Amino acid sequence: MDKKDCLILLRLLPKELQSGVFSELDPDIQEDIIKKLTDIDVKSIISSMHTDDRTELFEETSPEITRKLISLLSFEERKEALEILGYPEDSVGRLMTPDYVAIKEDWTIEKAIKHIRRFGKDAETINIVYVVDDEWHLVDDIPIRRLILAEPTQIVKSIMDEHFISIIAIADQEEAIKLIEKYDLTALPVTDSDKHLLGIVTVDDIIDALREEQTEDLTKYSAIEAAPIGLDFITKIREVPLRKIFRARITWLLALLIMDLVTGGIIKSFEKTIAKYVVLVTFLPVLVDTAGNAGSQSATLVIRALALGTIKMKDWIYLIGREFIVAGALGLIMGLGISITGFVRGGSFLIAQVVVLAMIVNVIIGSLIGVLLPFVFTKFKKDPATASTPLITTLADIIGTAIYLGLAYLILS
Amino acid sequence: MDKKDCLILLRLLPKELQSGVFSELDPDIQEDIIKKLTDIDVKSIISSMHTDDRTELFEETSPEITRKLISLLSFEERKEALEILGYPEDSVGRLMTPDYVAIKEDWTIEKAIKHIRRFGKDAETINIVYVVDDEWHLVDDIPIRRLILAEPTQIVKSIMDEHFISIIAIADQEEAIKLIEKYDLTALPVTDSDKHLLGIVTVDDIIDALREEQTEDLTKYSAIEAAPIGLDFITKIREVPLRKIFRARITWLLALLIMDLVTGGIIKSFEKTIAKYVVLVTFLPVLVDTAGNAGSQSATLVIRALALGTIKMKDWIYLIGREFIVAGALGLIMGLGISITGFVRGGSFLIAQVVVLAMIVNVIIGSLIGVLLPFVFTKFKKDPATASTPLITTLADIIGTAIYLGLAYLILS
Numbered sequence: 001m002d003k004k005d006c007l008i009l010l011r012l013l014p015k016e017l018q019s020g021v022f023s024e025l026d027p028d029i030q031e032d033i034i035k036k037l038t039d040i041d042v043k044s045i046i047s048s049m050h051t052d053d054r055t056e057l058f059e060e061t062s063p064e065i066t067r068k069l070i071s072l073l074s075f076e077e078r079k080e081a082l083e084i085l086g087y088p089e090d091s092v093g094r095l096m097t098p099d100y101v102a103i104k105e106d107w108t109i110e111k112a113i114k115h116i117r118r119f120g121k122d123a124e125t126i127n128i129v130y131v132v133d134d135e136w137h138l139v140d141d142i143p144i145r146r147l148i149l150a151e152p153t154q155i156v157k158s159i160m161d162e163h164f165i166s167i168i169a170i171a172d173q174e175e176a177i178k179l180i181e182k183y184d185l186t187a188l189p190v191t192d193s194d195k196h197l198l199g200i201v202t203v204d205d206i207i208d209a210l211r212e213e214q215t216e217d218l219t220k221y222s223a224i225e226a227a228p229i230g231l232d233f234i235t236k237i238r239e240v241p242l243r244k245i246f247r248a249r250i251t252w253l254l255a256l257l258i259m260d261l262v263t264g265g266i267i268k269s270f271e272k273t274i275a276k277y278v279v280l281v282t283f284l285p286v287l288v289d290t291a292g293n294a295g296s297q298s299a300t301l302v303i304r305a306l307a308l309g310t311i312k313m314k315d316w317i318y319l320i321g322r323e324f325i326v327a328g329a330l331g332l333i334m335g336l337g338i339s340i341t342g343f344v345r346g347g348s349f350l351i352a353q354v355v356v357l358a359m360i361v362n363v364i365i366g367s368l369i370g371v372l373l374p375f376v377f378t379k380f381k382k383d384p385a386t387a388s389t390p391l392i393t394t395l396a397d398i399i400g401t402a403i404y405l406g407l408a409y410l411i412l413s
Numbered sequence: 414m415d416k417k418d419c420l421i422l423l424r425l426l427p428k429e430l431q432s433g434v435f436s437e438l439d440p441d442i443q444e445d446i447i448k449k450l451t452d453i454d455v456k457s458i459i460s461s462m463h464t465d466d467r468t469e470l471f472e473e474t475s476p477e478i479t480r481k482l483i484s485l486l487s488f489e490e491r492k493e494a495l496e497i498l499g500y501p502e503d504s505v506g507r508l509m510t511p512d513y514v515a516i517k518e519d520w521t522i523e524k525a526i527k528h529i530r531r532f533g534k535d536a537e538t539i540n541i542v543y544v545v546d547d548e549w550h551l552v553d554d555i556p557i558r559r560l561i562l563a564e565p566t567q568i569v570k571s572i573m574d575e576h577f578i579s580i581i582a583i584a585d586q587e588e589a590i591k592l593i594e595k596y597d598l599t600a601l602p603v604t605d606s607d608k609h610l611l612g613i614v615t616v617d618d619i620i621d622a623l624r625e626e627q628t629e630d631l632t633k634y635s636a637i638e639a640a641p642i643g644l645d646f647i648t649k650i651r652e653v654p655l656r657k658i659f660r661a662r663i664t665w666l667l668a669l670l671i672m673d674l675v676t677g678g679i680i681k682s683f684e685k686t687i688a689k690y691v692v693l694v695t696f697l698p699v700l701v702d703t704a705g706n707a708g709s710q711s712a713t714l715v716i717r718a719l720a721l722g723t724i725k726m727k728d729w730i731y732l733i734g735r736e737f738i739v740a741g742a743l744g745l746i747m748g749l750g751i752s753i754t755g756f757v758r759g760g761s762f763l764i765a766q767v768v769v770l771a772m773i774v775n776v777i778i779g780s781l782i783g784v785l786l787p788f789v790f791t792k793f794k795k796d797p798a799t800a801s802t803p804l805i806t807t808l809a810d811i812i813g814t815a816i817y818l819g820l821a822y823l824i825l826s
Contacts, residue, residue: 144540279681284694
């Protein structure tokens with residue numbers, strides 16, 4: 001649908017649906033619509049949006065639009081919006097909504113349900129209600145099912161288990177994802193460091209965050225920079241201008257090109273050996289590629305395990321040890337695989353020897369690079385997924401070429 | 414914790430917690446525990462497990478254990494288990510649980526809530542209840558919040574919107590993930606093709622499925638076969654035997670090695686040209702690598718967009734057209750990037766010409782392979798992510814080498 005039709009359709013919708021539909025639109029369409037609607041219409045829409053959707057809108061539209069929008073909010077709403085925008089990007093605070101229902105432990109179930117009936121209409125989710133004390137400290141969370149299954153005359157305290165999972169607002173969104181996943185929650189309460197209840201994060205936002213994370217990992221893996229296009233670009237890939245895709249790809253391609261020139265330099269320095277044994281060149285691709293492939297495999301396993309928290313930073317020595325065994329075995333098989341060709345195509349036992357030896361060493365070195373690099377990036381506060389397959393392939397090229405031609409030089413001369 | 418301690422701890426837990434804790438254990442630990450517990454204990458645990466967790470247990474344990482377990486179930490439970498196991502793997506039917514609460518449209522809210530109080534205890538989630546007619550056709554879904562917010566004397570029909578999202582049991586789990594994501598659901602009703610309500614899929618299972626999908630994609634991307642180790646292997650990577658990791662990695666490494674030998678063959682056939690201009694070899698890595706890197710980038714974008722449903726199979730021509738423009742621009746920049754080195758290191762204008770030309774053509778061809786391959790795999794009913802970075806790199810090697818040396822031969826002789 002083109003943007004003009006969007007606008008007309010949105011106006012035709014009943015008031016109570018407008019904000020819901022508007023929340024689901026792409027940020028650029030939202031911005032466009034805001035520009036075209038009167039202030040009164042905009043105010044009516046953003047006032048009835050859920051807080052988390054509104055925060056997302058503020059984050060994604062241009063600063064001037066954000067300023068205009070904030071000016072349209074009521075004092076209360078403005079305070080809320082500025083507070084949430086004050087949390088660091090990627091923090092739980094940015095994902096949370098203050099639209100929850102809180103009850104007190106000395107109420108009866110009947111009073112609690114009445115309270116939910118009265119104040120639940122605005123709440124993002126009332127599948128879970130939260131028990132707070134007089135200072136608004138979070139005391140417990142109660143699934144609504146438990147309230148309903150209880151007798152109306154019981155006291156809230158009697159159905160509390162005083163066991164709940166919560167997270168602080170400045171924590172990383174990753175942490176919230178892990179908690180929701182681990183404990184099968186539909187909502188996660190967010191507190192400040194003194195355990196005051198600030199808001200909740202709902203599972204639908206977590207699923208979106210998980211999808212974004214997935215896209216981020218995959219693009220990093222293939223050396224694409226998501227920054228110039230935003231992480232949700234895949235969902236509107238048809239509309240992303242080509243120059244943005246160009247920008248997302250060119251940085252790493254150029255960086256890798258420069259690294260590849262090093263490989264060329266290494267080859268150049270062995271020019272004499274190559275001129276004498278031109279056949280050596282025919283094994284160059286298979287040797288460096290296999291090292292790169294083995295390295296990519298081990299990097300993926302390490303990156304994924306780091307992301308899921310299965311291995312920790314301190315495990316690196318243990319993993320190097322394991323990798324040495326697996327890569328050694330893989331190297332031997334690959335060496336065997338290449339040996340016949342090495343002999344037949346190379347035409348001499350010496351050449352075959354160089355090729356097989358280089359293969360074994362290359363697979364081991366490539367794999368070890370793959371294991372180490374994600375740890376190195378993590379150490380320097382970079383995402384371990386920066387150890388992309390193209391980067392590892394290129395590093396394996398440089399080192400693999402040096403090892404191969406070095407061995408050839410030593411053995412053949 | 415070692416397996417013996419697990420067993421002791423599990424026995425020490427109160428009965429009502431045992432099945433919950435047991436459900437969260439790794440399948441191999443579950444199997445171990447089942448072997449060691451008496452039939453009566455096992456029966457008590459599996460009888461109180463949620464149906465979806467139980468199905469997962471049956472799926473993941475060895476056939477003999479599954480048979481033993483099924484024999485311990487009641488007639489009703491056995492029927493249910495066999496029915497669910499009858500659905501194809503990766504189908505929604507396997508994920509669903511029949512533990513939901515259904516109500517009728519002519520009931521009062523009060524009667525409905527009483528019904529939920531009575532039958533809701535076993536239900537996996539009562540955040541949403543389902544309205545069915547007398548033939549058990551799904552008529553509507555009602556979030557429990559709406560029931561609570563309504564007046565007790567109202568009729569269920571009066572709060573129905575007769576608008577609901579459902580899925581059929583034989584549909585792929587991917588579809589369920591997409592629906593839950595798109596409509597921000599916490600549970601999705603599952604029907605047969607006649608719209609009879611069979612069960613529900615809950616959001617916690619979807620998050621698990623999403624994580625598994627993420628791992629699957631990443632491993633495919635780096636040419637690791639997840640089959641020999643299972644998709645949840647990352648969560649217990651420390652315990653996976655090394656030979657299994659070896660098996661997961663060797664297949665693709667060998668396949669790619671064989672493909673790389675083709676590249677060697679191509680180089681061999683240009684041996685004379687190379688012997689005359691040894692310096693050509695120094696540009697081989699940068700040329701084929703850049704093609705591979707560009708190809709990986711475009712493959713990732715296409716694979717991700719296909720997975721999210723942003724682009725369809727029929728879009729391939731459109732995407733090829735776009736890619737041609739972007740890759741052309743990237744190729745020109747890369748060609749410029751290599752030109753000085755080409756001239757300085759190559760020592761002649763002719764060599765520089767070959768290198769720059771080969772770079773432009775290689776980047777374009779590599780990118781086009783990257784765009785096309787995921788479509789080809791989809792066409793042949795393979796996961797598009799099979800177009801892994803190592804595979805694309807290797808194909809780019811073969812074609813890139815042929816183009817480069819071919820151009821060199823034509824221009825230099």
